[in-house]
Amino acid sequence: MYCQNCGNKVKEDAKFCSLCGAKLNFEGKIKEEKISESKKLNDSSIKEEDKALMVLNASLKEGFLKSTVCYIVFFNDRIVVFKLLKDRQNEEIKKRQKELKKSGAGFLKSSADMMSFWASFGDRFYKMTPEEILSEEKENFQIHNNDISKIEFKQSLTILDEDSQRQKMGDIKIKYPSGELKFQHEYYDSNGNIRKVLSSLFDRNLKYKGKKSKIVFGDKEGFK
Numbered sequence: 001m002y003c004q005n006c007g008n009k010v011k012e013d014a015k016f017c018s019l020c021g022a023k024l025n026f027e028g029k030i031k032e033e034k035i036s037e038s039k040k041l042n043d044s045s046i047k048e049e050d051k052a053l054m055v056l057n058a059s060l061k062e063g064f065l066k067s068t069v070c071y072i073v074f075f076n077d078r079i080v081v082f083k084l085l086k087d088r089q090n091e092e093i094k095k096r097q098k099e100l101k102k103s104g105a106g107f108l109k110s111s112a113d114m115m116s117f118w119a120s121f122g123d124r125f126y127k128m129t130p131e132e133i134l135s136e137e138k139e140n141f142q143i144h145n146n147d148i149s150k151i152e153f154k155q156s157l158t159i160l161d162e163d164s165q166r167q168k169m170g171d172i173k174i175k176y177p178s179g180e181l182k183f184q185h186e187y188y189d190s191n192g193n194i195r196k197v198l199s200s201l202f203d204r205n206l207k208y209k210g211k212k213s214k215i216v217f218g219d220k221e222g223f224k
Helices: 086-103 107-119 121-127 130-136 193-205
Strands: 054-061 067-074 078-083 141-144 150-154 157-160 165-168 170-176 179-185 206-209
Touching: 054 121, 054 193, 067 121, 067 179, 067 193, 078 130, 086 107, 107 121, 130 141, 150 193, 193 206
Parallel strands: 150 206
Antiparallel strands: 054 067, 054 179, 067 078, 078 141, 150 170, 157 165, 170 179
């Protein structure tokens, strides 16, 4: 469990963050933060400078064998991490299946629709404020950009040898006062969009690693 204010890892029963001192309000979500879905999807209500610049799908490493699917949402002043927990995944799947069943969609169409749904799930964060994202799950947290001392991005690569090809996962590492976050991802960033956004936000604190000569296949350009 993490402090939503600074991203520090805290104990389940903690009432205050040991790093920043913020009160931990995991149980009762503030009423004002409960925004209706229709308002969330109306990006016209969000100022241009307050919109997310980039959303990356990744896995947050939380132990030797444990990792959690998440979305890293980059804003002008902070990073918000949305953790896609199993309960939320199951909830979204059931909701989508119910809608597909109601529409009379067949097996093949339903399968294709479900794949498309998860492929574009992260797009919703472009239409949400940091506060809205944080209020969705108690495990979500944020880190302010000025608290980040170093961020490292390493491209994902497709490596071809004599008999086969394999994908090497890319890495994202974020160093901040309470430690380091480690993520794995599948982005090649062959169009350079990810590097461009990270450079604009972190400048000299960014370390970007990429060996384009090793990229053989792949069309996952970056982010939409």
